[in-house]
Amino acid sequence: xxxxxxFGRGVGAQAKVVAVAVVxxxxxxxxxxxxxxxxxxxxxxxxxxxxxIWLPKIEHIVLLALVGTVLTIAGxxxxxxxxxxxxxxxxxxxxxxxxxxxxxxxxxxxNRQAQLCRNEEELQRxxxxxxxxxxxxxxxxxxxARLAEELHAEKERxxxxxxxxxxxxxxDPLTDLGNRALLNxxxxxxxxxxxxxxxxxxxxxxxxxxxxPVNDRLGHDAGDKLLCDVAKALRKTIGEKDTAIRQGGDExxxxxxxxxxxxxxxxxxxxxxxxxxxxxxVQGPDFVIETGASIGIALHPDDGADVDAILTAADNAMYxxxxxxxxxxx
Numbered sequence: 150x151x152x153x154x155x156f157g158r159g160v161g162a163q164a165k166v167v168a169v170a171v172v173x174x175x176x177x178x179x180x181x182x183x184x185x186x187x188x189x190x191x192x193x194x195x196x197x198x199x200x201x202i203w204l205p206k207i208e209h210i211v212l213l214a215l216v217g218t219v220l221t222i223a224g225x226x227x228x229x230x231x232x233x234x235x236x237x238x239x240x241x242x243x244x245x246x247x248x249x250x251x252x253x254x255x256x257x258x259x260n261r262q263a264q265l266c267r268n269e270e271e272l273q274r275x276x277x278x279x280x281x282x283x284x285x286x287x288x289x290x291x292x293x294a295r296l297a298e299e300l301h302a303e304k305e306r307x308x309x310x311x312x313x314x315x316x317x318x319x320x321d322p323l324t325d326l327g328n329r330a331l332l333n334x335x336x337x338x339x340x341x342x343x344x345x346x347x348x349x350x351x352x353x354x355x356x357x358x359x360x361x362p363v364n365d366r367l368g369h370d371a372g373d374k375l376l377c378d379v380a381k382a383l384r385k386t387i388g389e390k391d392t393a394i395r396q397g398g399d400e401x402x403x404x405x406x407x408x409x410x411x412x413x414x415x416x417x418x419x420x421x422x423x424x425x426x427x428x429x430x431v432q433g434p435d436f437v438i439e440t441g442a443s444i445g446i447a448l449h450p451d452d453g454a455d456v457d458a459i460l461t462a463a464d465n466a467m468y469x470x471x472x473x474x475x476x477x478x479x
Contacts, residue, residue: 195247199255207256214252221245321395323373324380332394335404336456340449350449351405351416353423354463358441358475360399363431366438375431375440382426387419401442402463413448420444420478428476443470444478 195217204210221244319331327335339350357379364372379401383393390406405419424444431438445466447453452462470479 195244195251199251207259210252210255210259214248217248218245221248324377324395326380326383326393326395326401328394329396331392332396332402332404333456335392335394336459339404339406340454340456340459343449348409349407349412350459351407351413351419352447352449352459352463353403353405353416353420354445354447354460354467355401355403355423355427356443356467356471357399357401357427358443359438360440362438363440366436367431367433371431375429378429379427382429383423386423386426391419413446413451416446416448417478420446424476424478441476443467443475445470446478 204213221241319328319334320326321328336350336352342348343350357375360372360375363375376395376399380393380395383401383403387393387403387405392404394402394404396402403419403423405416407415424442427440427442429440431440445463445468447459447462447466449459453459466479470477473479
């Protein structure tokens with residue numbers, strides 16, 4: 150808007166332009182009437198149309214062109230006589246042509262300016278839309294990332310809860326050794342593996358000696374501590390492939406996986422090491438309770454081909470150890 154500085158903006162500015170147009174029209178008409186016919190030729194009326202540059206609407210330009218046309222004709226009728234008629238008529242015709250060509254050019258310029266303004270506004274709206282879309286996308290991406298993190302954390306919590314539940318289902322809550330459910334499954338799996346690969350499985354049945362006096366004289370806390378100490382001793386004594394079990398109360402068991410070529414003597418040697426490890430003195434206020442274990446062993450397939458047979462054989466052997474005086478392996 151290079152012309153704004155001249156007239157300013159708004160309704161007041163348009164009034165100034167109209168006033169200038171009136172003054173220019175009067176001056177051009179007086180100039181035309183002061184000269185002999187044909188000298189001015191109506192061409193100065195083009196200046197009137199050019200004032201449309203400072204007016205906002207196309208209708209203003211058309212109005213100025215109409216005023217210029219009227220004044221060109223009026224000037225022809227009112228000017229002093231003179232000049233060659235066909236030259237005068239040609240000049241007036243050229244003046245009208247110049248007026249409307251100028252008006253058409255200004256209209257085209259106005260249309261182009263309006264189109265450029267619309268394009269600029271559309272571009273600004275498009276940029277604003279892109280900025281809003283980008284902001285929304287970033288917000289949504291942030292929300293999705295946060296949701297993904299929450300889902301991942303929830304998945305980990307669920308998996309951890311599942312692991313805890315599965316672990317608790319097959320482990321003793323006090324000693325964290327395997328429980329009777331794990332015993333049955335693990336022994337069944339080991340027997341199946343042994344039959345397929347020709348290896349041997351040993352089962353060691355352990356019943357603690359003098360556990361009841363510990364509970365009765367020192368309380369259940371002392372009894373629980375003794376059970377935990379037994380669990381620690383079993384873990385330290387057995388092999389990596391062996392499994393320690395607390396069956397309940399003061400009864401424990403060990404599933405021993407024997408390598409090819411090993412047999413009852415090796416199983417009994419492991420049971421003897423366990424017996425030595427479970428000789429744990431329990432200190433009272435002014436007395437000591439000597440605890441130990443009676444142990445029975447059973448070997449697959451010598452003492453049984455299935456889970457029930459192995460458990461029964463080991464149980465019978467343990468009671469033989471009890472009857473023989475406790476604190477021994479049978």
